[in-house]
Amino acid sequence: MDKIIRVNLSEGKITTEPVPEKYLSLGGRALTGQMLLDEVDPACEPLGKRNKLVFAPGLLGGSFLSSSSRLSVGGKSPLTGGIKEANAGGTAAAALSKLGVKALILEGESNLGYLQYLYIDKDTIELRPAEMAGHGVYSSAKLFHERYGDKVSLILIGPGGERGYSAAGITNSDVQNRPSRFMGRGGLGAVMGVKGLKAIVLNAENSPIIEYSDRKAFQELNKELVKMLKENPATGETYPKYGTAAMATRTNAIHALPTRNFSAGSFECANRIDGEYLYQVITTRGGEGDTTHACMPGCVIKCSNVYANTEGKEIVAPLEYETIGLLGSNLGIGNLDDIASLNYICNDLGLDTIEMGATIGVAMDQGLIPFGDADGAADLLAEVAEDTILGKLLGHGALVAGKVLGSRRIPVAKGQSMPAYDPRGVKGLGVTYATSPMGADHTAGNTIRAEVDHSDPAPQPALSRKAQPMSMIADFMGLCLFVMPALGAHLDKLGQICEHYCGLKISGDELLAAAEKALQVEREFNRRAGLSPAQDRLPEFMMDEPLPVSGSVFDVPLDELKKINEE
Amino acid sequence: MHIAVHLHDILKSKVEACPDSVEGSFDYQLPAGASVIHLLQDLGLDRRYVGLVVVNGRQAAKDYCLQDGDRVELFSPMSGG
Numbered sequence: 001m002d003k004i005i006r007v008n009l010s011e012g013k014i015t016t017e018p019v020p021e022k023y024l025s026l027g028g029r030a031l032t033g034q035m036l037l038d039e040v041d042p043a044c045e046p047l048g049k050r051n052k053l054v055f056a057p058g059l060l061g062g063s064f065l066s067s068s069s070r071l072s073v074g075g076k077s078p079l080t081g082g083i084k085e086a087n088a089g090g091t092a093a094a095a096l097s098k099l100g101v102k103a104l105i106l107e108g109e110s111n112l113g114y115l116q117y118l119y120i121d122k123d124t125i126e127l128r129p130a131e132m133a134g135h136g137v138y139s140s141a142k143l144f145h146e147r148y149g150d151k152v153s154l155i156l157i158g159p160g161g162e163r164g165y166s167a168a169g170i171t172n173s174d175v176q177n178r179p180s181r182f183m184g185r186g187g188l189g190a191v192m193g194v195k196g197l198k199a200i201v202l203n204a205e206n207s208p209i210i211e212y213s214d215r216k217a218f219q220e221l222n223k224e225l226v227k228m229l230k231e232n233p234a235t236g237e238t239y240p241k242y243g244t245a246a247m248a249t250r251t252n253a254i255h256a257l258p259t260r261n262f263s264a265g266s267f268e269c270a271n272r273i274d275g276e277y278l279y280q281v282i283t284t285r286g287g288e289g290d291t292t293h294a295c296m297p298g299c300v301i302k303c304s305n306v307y308a309n310t311e312g313k314e315i316v317a318p319l320e321y322e323t324i325g326l327l328g329s330n331l332g333i334g335n336l337d338d339i340a341s342l343n344y345i346c347n348d349l350g351l352d353t354i355e356m357g358a359t360i361g362v363a364m365d366q367g368l369i370p371f372g373d374a375d376g377a378a379d380l381l382a383e384v385a386e387d388t389i390l391g392k393l394l395g396h397g398a399l400v401a402g403k404v405l406g407s408r409r410i411p412v413a414k415g416q417s418m419p420a421y422d423p424r425g426v427k428g429l430g431v432t433y434a435t436s437p438m439g440a441d442h443t444a445g446n447t448i449r450a451e452v453d454h455s456d457p458a459p460q461p462a463l464s465r466k467a468q469p470m471s472m473i474a475d476f477m478g479l480c481l482f483v484m485p486a487l488g489a490h491l492d493k494l495g496q497i498c499e500h501y502c503g504l505k506i507s508g509d510e511l512l513a514a515a516e517k518a519l520q521v522e523r524e525f526n527r528r529a530g531l532s533p534a535q536d537r538l539p540e541f542m543m544d545e546p547l548p549v550s551g552s553v554f555d556v557p558l559d560e561l562k563k564i565n566e567e
Numbered sequence: 568m569h570i571a572v573h574l575h576d577i578l579k580s581k582v583e584a585c586p587d588s589v590e591g592s593f594d595y596q597l598p599a600g601a602s603v604i605h606l607l608q609d610l611g612l613d614r615r616y617v618g619l620v621v622v623n624g625r626q627a628a629k630d631y632c633l634q635d636g637d638r639v640e641l642f643s644p645m646s647g648g
Contacts (some may be wrong), residue, residue: 233616233643237577244648249575253621253640276576321648420648446647449618453626485646549624 001057001102001502005125007118009195010049010108014125019102025504028058029085029475030518031103032074036083037521039105042528046078046187047164047194049109055096055155055200056104058478062097062210063501065222066229066300067480069093071155071172077186078166079355079397080414080439082526086188087443087475089295089304090181092172095153095202098210110196115162117144121203130198134159136348137171140199141179148201154179155200158350161189163387165395167355168193171347174295174304178317181295184352185441186416187397218500225487225497229300232486238275239303239482240292244321246275247420247448251325254454255550256425258330258418260371261361262411265422265547269334273324278305281336287312301482307340315340316347322442325420326357331364332371342374345381351395356381358398358417366405409541414439414531421446424542424552426454431464431556435536435564437522443481445471457556465564472515523565533562568599568635572606575642578617582610603629606639618644 004017026034032054044050053075060068071093077084096104099120110116115133119126132140137158144154153173160168168189169182212218230236238246248270251257255265271277282289282305289308294301295318306317319340327346328339346353360377363369369376383391393401398417402410411418416439423430428447436444445467452459470488474481477494487494491508499505506514542554574582574591586593597606603620607613607629619642620627633639 233577234645238643238645242576246576247645247648250619250642250645253619253624253642254626325648442647449644449646451618451629453628455626482646485644 001061001097002100004103004105005101005120006105006107007127008108009106009110009197012127014127016125023102025506025514027061027476028056028070028072028478029074029087029472030514031056032072032085033083033518033521033525035103035105036074036076037525040076042076042525043530044076046076046081047190051076051191053106053188053191053195054103056102057093057097058476059498059504060501061093061478063218064298065497066226066298067296067483068478069097069296070478070480071096071183072475072478073170073183073188075188075191076529077188077416077439078190079187079399079416082414082439082529082531083437083522084186084188085438085475086169086183086185088172088181088183089299089480090172090174091153091296092155092202093478094297095204098204098207099202100207104200106192106195106197109194112196115196115198117199117201118197119201119203121205122207133162133198137179137350138348141173141177144199144201145177148203150177151203151205153202153204155202156350157189157192157198158348159385160349160351160395161193162198163395164190164194165351165392166190166400167351167359167395167397169350169352171350174317175297180317180347182347182352184354186439189350212501213503214500218497221493221497221500225493226300228486228490229483235301235482235486239301242275242279243291243303243305243318245273245278245319245324247321248274248324248329249276250448251421251425254425255547255552256422256454258325258411258420258422260332261330261365261409262418262422262542263365263409264549265425266549267329267334270329272334273328273336273339278319278336282307285310285312288314293318299480301480303482307336309337316344319343322420323353323357326354326361327377330357330361330420331377333374333377335374338374342377342381345378349381349385351384354419355397355417356394358411359394359401362398362402362407362410363394363405365409366407368405410539412440413538414535416440421448422547423538424547424554425550427457427554427556428452428454428460428463428467430538430554431460431561431564432468434538434561435464436468437519437526443471444468446481449485455550455552460556461560461564469512469515469519472518473511476515476518533565536561536565568597568633570595570597570633570636571638573638573640575640577643578612578641581612581616584610597633601633603627603631603633603639606633612641616643617641
């Protein structure tokens, strides 16, 4: 990974640059963050030409260590007004790594009046007109694969991103070329759309084989790490069999499952949307359904799935917990077929299912349609597809829609919707929602695994403070967060495998220090963007309205929250 | 004392005393004063397989002292979705 590709959409100019010394030891979220701080005016308009979008595989990107090829994308977020990184599994990070690309920067904005896509192979980097503009994600991907074959990997936006909707994400291909691995959060799809780029086509065929610093040592350590993953109950058994959907039983049991616009914490139909039920439905129906599916090549956890209808035809893949929580229980919808259909619609429009689930939840709460009305939810998404005024309103996410609709119960932190953990039930994650530079983001420091009383406010700031850099380490290296419970106690080994791959000598302590520094970089960007610890808080309804069953409010003191970013 | 045990997902197949691996629910007898840790030991359930413990609809610690009539739910650890 020896080059940076810079695409200036204003000028239609593409340059390839060597990687500056200061970026050599960075990857993924740490690299996108540092580049944004170095190159972007933090006070810029997120949807203006001064914002940039940076794609970067992690330090282990393209290696054959399990779960190590997540792709990070960073930019200033139209939702939070601060720095944002979103990442996903899939195949694009490995393709970029094979093409020798450490980072890909999109800057400026096109004034051509039509959308383009970027084509990259080992000899060519070129902007080409995107005649699939306006197409949904699935039909666009089909057109690209018809043209370039099934070996290319795609990074892609849908109509939502093209129109600059704040709820728009960026997707990439899975191992079977489904364009459904979303870097969903923060509205970064809108940033790509307003720059005039529909897609990036990565053709890594005939690229030179990636050279390992010490392949034999890598193989040896890889065996050891894979053994740890397989022997860990979560990564070896629960995730592979039941997938992320198994979270629903747990959050429901501790009254943290978003239900009817974050008003209940437990859902009477939880056992119809959880991991065990999902497993049962997929196995009973057979056909194209699959309970255990890898989102990236070589992953041994395989927590993903393919969800099929009663005829065994695929509805959507994957169907994940966050989507089930936001488009399911949060809308009062207790039917997996309905949730899968809504998921597909959001995917095709290129919209984040978390943001859209929260948005529709607010709309239901304000009486646009009743809770539980899956057809009504699909109708609202049809408004988004048709780009009606109501559709535009919803496409800009829960905060915008909630304000216009007169809601005072908008489940956001720093303008971004909360994922599927009510912070009154998992208060440590509530601290992360409030204090992470990312806004409400479950991947920025999830405390759910800690053996503490999740409703007790006392231990939560310390837990979140510890979880945030651990998440950064995973994002830094391109690792899936799910490996961290198994490997997180062995940071020296993660450092070693990194050295065997790319020659970067880094100890566990240095890795942690680098992660802390990367968080400081993000905080500094946000500070210069005008965000301050004053915004490190949750909506007041969550501080004031007890969840009916548990009686819990979000009561981690504001002073404690402020302290986290003042350290 | 008598308690009701409910095992979730992978834990159902880890306990021989669990009569129904689909439902995962069964009644169980323990000496008075037993904690959740004692329950896990008695069931032959490796402690690292158990993350969340919920007793009577409330999260409980593993050293929680069980009471007659308690309903105990056990979950394997997960780190998020």
